[in-house]
Amino acid sequence: MLSERRLEVLRAIVQDYVGTEEPVGSKALTERHQLGVSPATVRNDMAALEDEGFIAQPHTSAGRIPTDKGYRLFVDKLAGVKPLSSPERRAIQNFLDGAVDLDDVVGRTVRLLAQLTRQVAVVQYPSLTRSTVRHVELLALAPARLMLVLITDTGRVEQRLIDCQTPFAETSLADLRARLNSRVVGRRFADVPPLVQDLPESFEQDDRSTVSTVLSVLLETLVEETEERLMIGGTANLTRFGHDFPLTIRPVLEALEEHVVLLKLLGEAKDSGMTVRIGHENAHEGLTSTSVVAVGYGSGDEAVAKLGVVGPTRMDYPGTMGAVRAVARYVGQILAES
Numbered sequence: 431m432l433s434e435r436r437l438e439v440l441r442a443i444v445q446d447y448v449g450t451e452e453p454v455g456s457k458a459l460t461e462r463h464q465l466g467v468s469p470a471t472v473r474n475d476m477a478a479l480e481d482e483g484f485i486a487q488p489h490t491s492a493g494r495i496p497t498d499k500g501y502r503l504f505v506d507k508l509a510g511v512k513p514l515s516s517p518e519r520r521a522i523q524n525f526l527d528g529a530v531d532l533d534d535v536v537g538r539t540v541r542l543l544a545q546l547t548r549q550v551a552v553v554q555y556p557s558l559t560r561s562t563v564r565h566v567e568l569l570a571l572a573p574a575r576l577m578l579v580l581i582t583d584t585g586r587v588e589q590r591l592i593d594c595q596t597p598f599a600e601t602s603l604a605d606l607r608a609r610l611n612s613r614v615v616g617r618r619f620a621d622v623p624p625l626v627q628d629l630p631e632s633f634e635q636d637d638r639s640t641v642s643t644v645l646s647v648l649l650e651t652l653v654e655e656t657e658e659r660l661m662i663g664g665t666a667n668l669t670r671f672g673h674d675f676p677l678t679i680r681p682v683l684e685a686l687e688e689h690v691v692l693l694k695l696l697g698e699a700k701d702s703g704m705t706v707r708i709g710h711e712n713a714h715e716g717l718t719s720t721s722v723v724a725v726g727y728g729s730g731d732e733a734v735a736k737l738g739v740v741g742p743t744r745m746d747y748p749g750t751m752g753a754v755r756a757v758a759r760y761v762g763q764i765l766a767e768s
Contacts, residue, residue: 526539549667
């Protein structure tokens with residue numbers, strides 16, 4: 431275990447390196463921070479931190495920089511979540527409150543996160559499997575052609591066309607619409623199948639085939655993996671950090687293009703808790719020079735999806751964590767009220 435003083439020295443090194451982009455020396459530390467000890471003691475502490483792998487010396491400098499292990503300890507023990515200012519919170523609320531539908535909410539969230547953190551923002555669309563049914567609409571497009579519209583509590587809208595074997599009367603359609611909604615509105619997707627399985631039997635013999643077809647399409651929609659969608663923004667921000675990546679940022683850009691990789695990264699975030707993965711903790715080779723800060727969002731305590739940012743390991747962790755958490759909270763409120 432590191433002593434409190436050495437933890438303070440590590441905190442100072444991380445803060446200075448993130449702020450200045452320059453390796454940090456003992457003289458600078460004693461001048462900038464009230465450590466209460468001599469430069470010689472700071473040098474000894476830095477030597478101990480280096481021996482234990484928390485800081486390292488770049489070849490060309492007398493100063494030190496944090497390692498992945500050093501950032502990890504900083505995040506776990508030393509970094510509080512920096513609260514946003516009142517103007518920042520108002521700006522978030524005003525920007526997100528103008529959204530007109532779910533796509534707009536996700537798009538605005540991505541742009542906002544990228545602007546606040548100056549990193550790459552990643553927002554996953556709400557998961558259908560964790561959603562509840564708000565409304566099922568059935569529309570007649572032709573005598574034997576229907577449209578099913580499924581609206582979720584998170585604002586997602588799924589549309590499906592249904593071709594029926596025989597014409598379906600408007601009165602039967604209205605009856606089916608009413609009975610469906612009375613059984614499924616407010617229910618979790620996983621709970622719907624047993625609630626509707628006996629519906630065909632309650633209709634006239636001529637209509638049962640069409641009712642069964644409609645139910646089949648509805649249940650297929652409920653279990654489809656269409657929730658594996660996400661939106662990315664702010665990739666151009668990486669160009670500001672070119673010197674933070676070994677040789678080139680190309681591996682990072684290639685990894686960001688693979689949505690499966692990003693979905694896996696976000697999936698590692700706990701439901702509503704914050705997850706910070708630093709450097710080599712990211713399994714994908716292209717992201718070993720980055721950190722990922724992610725958190726779940728949703729209405730209430732349960733997350734329906736994840737959002738976060740990807741950036742260099744030399745990151746303002748308290749500020750980034752605060753921004754990610756605040757945006758997730760506002761998005762959750764919007765979904766709850768929509």
